[in-house]
Amino acid sequence: MGKILRISLLYVFLLLALTGCGNKQKANIEQQPSEKSVKIYLSNKEKNSWINKDVNISSVNNEDIVTEIFEILQTGIEDEPDTITTVPSFIRLLEVKLEKSNLILNVSEEYYKLDTVEENICRVSLISSLTELDFVDKVEIYVEGMPLKGPDGKALGPIGKDQLVFDDPENESKTLKKVLLYFSDKEGLGLVPEEVQLELNPNEPLEKTVLNLLINGPLNDTEVRTIPAETKVISTSISEGVCYVDFSKEFKTKHTGGSTGELLTIYSIVNTLTELPDINKVQFLIEGEKEELFKGHLQFNILFERNLDLVLDNNKK
Numbered sequence: 631m632g633k634i635l636r637i638s639l640l641y642v643f644l645l646l647a648l649t650g651c652g653n654k655q656k657a658n659i660e661q662q663p664s665e666k667s668v669k670i671y672l673s674n675k676e677k678n679s680w681i682n683k684d685v686n687i688s689s690v691n692n693e694d695i696v697t698e699i700f701e702i703l704q705t706g707i708e709d710e711p712d713t714i715t716t717v718p719s720f721i722r723l724l725e726v727k728l729e730k731s732n733l734i735l736n737v738s739e740e741y742y743k744l745d746t747v748e749e750n751i752c753r754v755s756l757i758s759s760l761t762e763l764d765f766v767d768k769v770e771i772y773v774e775g776m777p778l779k780g781p782d783g784k785a786l787g788p789i790g791k792d793q794l795v796f797d798d799p800e801n802e803s804k805t806l807k808k809v810l811l812y813f814s815d816k817e818g819l820g821l822v823p824e825e826v827q828l829e830l831n832p833n834e835p836l837e838k839t840v841l842n843l844l845i846n847g848p849l850n851d852t853e854v855r856t857i858p859a860e861t862k863v864i865s866t867s868i869s870e871g872v873c874y875v876d877f878s879k880e881f882k883t884k885h886t887g888g889s890t891g892e893l894l895t896i897y898s899i900v901n902t903l904t905e906l907p908d909i910n911k912v913q914f915l916i917e918g919e920k921e922e923l924f925k926g927h928l929q930f931n932i933l934f935e936r937n938l939d940l941v942l943d944n945n946k947k
Contacts, residue, residue, distance in 0.1 A: 671754070673755065677747065687702075693727075722737065741771075753833060809905065815854075818891065821898055838865075841857075857895060864917070896914075900935070
């Protein structure tokens with residue numbers, strides 16, 4: 631009888647032990663993060679077609695889901711060699727913010743390094759991918775806390791998938807606009823306005839496009855450029871009528887100097903930019919920093935306003 635009792639107790643002990651292990655295994659399975667499938671939009675290598683793919687994500691929190699999709703668009707999909715990453719790895723995601731069903735993405739200033747085609751691919755890929763999420767209707771892109779602007783200098787605002795030109799990635803909507811650029815005359819005595827018609831793309835701020843035209847120089851040989859050709863426009867932004875222009879160091883280091891030369895350079899830029907909507911003043915930065923003097927003659931850390939006294943003869947507006 632005692633032997634039978636000992637065997638029964640051993641059986642019960644083993645049964646409990648096995649049951650406990652089973653429960654532990656079940657608990658471990660339940661604790662594993664559940665994955666869900668979402669659709670993202672990538673470009674093919676030729677940049678002439680969109681490819682949508684379903685990918686699995688493990689994040690649960692809405693903001694984390696957005697971040698994970700952003701990172702997938704940066705790294706690409708390993709088993710999809712025919713696609714390219716649509717968000718360059720040098721762009722940092724600074725903040726994700728949800729205002730009801732509107733998603734705000736705040737990215738780093740490196741976003742402005744993208745050319746027109748790259749920016750179009752990046753923006754369309756982000757918006758079309760993120761609006762696939764059931765909690766996102768529209769996406770608004772900010773750069774360093776400032777809303778991304780269109781060629782008219784106004785914020786693009788929240789964009790839904792139905793507002794995208796969801797065509798070939800390289801397809802650009804052609805918009806023509808007349809702008810007035812101010813160059814120096816050959817003698818360096820003053821400024822001369824030159825009206826040009828340019829082809830705009832909504833992906834680049836108008837003020838940045840215009841500055842690059844100034845750097846490229848005039849279309850005729852009766853005027854000369856006022857900005858060193860090696861200069862790069864790092865970024866532009868507009869706030870409360872002030873256009874903030876951040877140039878590369880070559881704007882100063884490659885400039886020939888001289889009090890008149892400094893004046894013509896500064897006001898060729900200021901007069902050109904104040905021709906654009908919503909710009910009344912200009913603040914200059916060099917590599918992100920204000921500097922007290924330009925090349926030794928002109929105070930450089932102030933807000934500059936339009937000055938037509940340097941415009942020659944009857945060219946004044």
